[in-house]
Amino acid sequence: MDQQAAIDFITQADISKVKYAFADVDGVLRGKIISKQKFLDGLTDGYGFCDVVWGWDCTDTPYDNGALTGWQSGYPDAPVRIDLSTLRQVPWENGIPLFLADFSQPGNTPDWVACPRSLLKRIAAQCREMGYHAEYAQEFEWFNFRETPQSLQQKGFRQLEPLTPGMFGYSMLRPSLENAFNNDLFDGLTQFDVALEGLHTETGPGVYEAAILHDEVVRAADKATLFKTAVKEIAYRHGIVATFMAKWNADLPGCSGHIHQSLWTPDGSKNLFFDASQPDRISPLMRQFIAGQLHCLPHITPMFAPTVNSYKRLVEGAWAPTTVTWSLDNRTTALRVLNRSEAYTRVEHRVSGADTNPYLAIAAALASGLYGIRHQLSLDIDPSTGNGYADTRNGVLPTNLADATRKMAQSPVAAELFGPEFVDYFTRTRDWEARQYARQVSDWELKRYFEII
Structure with missing residues (x-):
């Protein structure tokens, strides 16, 4: 409009x-x-x-x-x-x-x-000035509980009742138990101009995944941001609480917020990531874009993993990456290329969790890809095959927020991508977040040390 x-x-x-x-x-x-x-x-x-x-x-x-x-x-x-x-x-x-x-x-x-939206608008303008139309989408996993905000507090966030029990990934059975909730999600979000490509259960008790229909990059981030709040509001009306924490339970898979990304001609008529004449149909532009994202990733990890909890998801064997890797349709790497046809050729950024700020995660993804194009970086590392967790040729991701924040705060790469003023502001907020966690005494510490030490 x-x-x-x-x-x-x-x-x-x-x-x-x-x-x-x-x-x-x-x-x-x-x-x-x-x-x-x-x-x-x-x-x-x-x-x-x-x-x-x-x-x-x-x-x-x-x-x-x-x-x-x-x-x-x-x-x-x-x-x-x-x-x-x-x-x-x-x-x-x-x-x-x-x-x-x-x-x-x-x-x-x-x-x-x-302002995160202002930052993304600036990066999107840079993209247009370089002659590209950025098409993006974010998908989310989240857990649903038969609780209320009041019951969460009364229970101390323990012994919570999931919406449905058991591990029922891609189930056709479990959604039928909550047919009204599922219909309100799909239909309500569509009416809210946050249309979904798909909605299904993931593996885990009460966990769902939804893919949002792709759009121009700023509108895509708008929709992703609205999606998270809309899901929570719709859930409230069904006596359900939805959480987008990256890892709410150590024994269950975490929640991703994967980002799907491609660059097109300004009129949107041609996908510039696809080239049928190139190996694996990956265009030289796409190779530069991937190279930029891999180069920048260790410098800007807090944009994709912004909380202390984010790093509980980024562990081996938990469907989230730990290494600076790319692949052809391999879900164990940081970047996953999907290129079966021109219309759907894209790069999936798998580091990003459900707990991200969509504006910042998408801005970071786009800015780092444009960095590779601007600096004409070569994609010198071959795609990972098999277990990406074991492929450390190009390094590993930070393992905690404090270390990741220090690296970003000192990084000239981050300053070039977002400006030193934003980097200073953002890393101060992440430093605060890390320090709030460091001063707490956890249940794990009490159980481990209270009597025996």
Whole structure:
């Protein structure tokens, strides 16, 4: 929908209020419900929003190392601007209009450095300037529990009841138990303009996987971000709590957020990753793109694995990669090439977990691929065959958030990709996250050391 059509719809519709939301650094949607008049009044100059949303973590605890905003600045308002092209109606909330927003600035004024959507818009603009149309999609795995927010707290997040028991990957039986929930997910998301290619159970009790239909890169990230919150909201209405934690249980598979990516001609008519005359039908451009992603990956791992918990998923034999590898249709590597036909030739980035901020993960994927093209990197490493966990020719991924954050903070590669200001802001938030974990005493420690040591 174009801008004038969106304005006309709001002006003429029989509504009294509008929702708008934006993703913070953790990918959490923050926003407000505002009156129709306030919506119309703020279209030119934006809406004041307390900049604490860039100065606290996912639990609303202020950072102690923030430089962008903090107690020292008094947490003033910053202007958030609605993107009128993102208008959709929320079908499970009586059709209330919803817009996505960001902290992008008009003209040549620098964007708010912390805003993930603004960062992705900048990377997408670079892609267009290089002559490419980026087509992206993210898929997610998540676990569902027959719980409520209140019962989670009362149980201390222990002894939770999964939606269905047992390991039933790709089951046709288990979804029939929750037919109403499944239909509301598929149909509700479609009506919400977050159309799915597929929805199925994964292996594990109460775990689902959904693939979102591909789109232009910024719209794809919008849909991925909305998908996570929409799933949770739909689940609430069925007495279910959905979690996108990377690894909620050590004995069960983790939850991925794989990113599918391809570059096309500006008019979208030709997939530039496909070349029937080349070995394995992989174009020279695609080889440079893969080389860039492999080169940059160890420098920017926190963009794909942003929490302490992320690294519990990135372990051998858990359907998630641990090595800096690529392959032809091999699910044990960091990058997986799918190239059976031109229409579907793409690179699947398998490091990214379900706990990612889609704007940041997709920005990192695109920026690192463009880095390879810009620097004309050669893909000197052959594709992995067999067990990618054993292929350490090109190095391994960081094993914890603290180490990954230190590497990114000191990396000239990260600074080139995203700008030193964003890298400084983002790595400060990840350093905070790692330190919050380091100071905790876990159940594992109590059971292991309490009596015997």
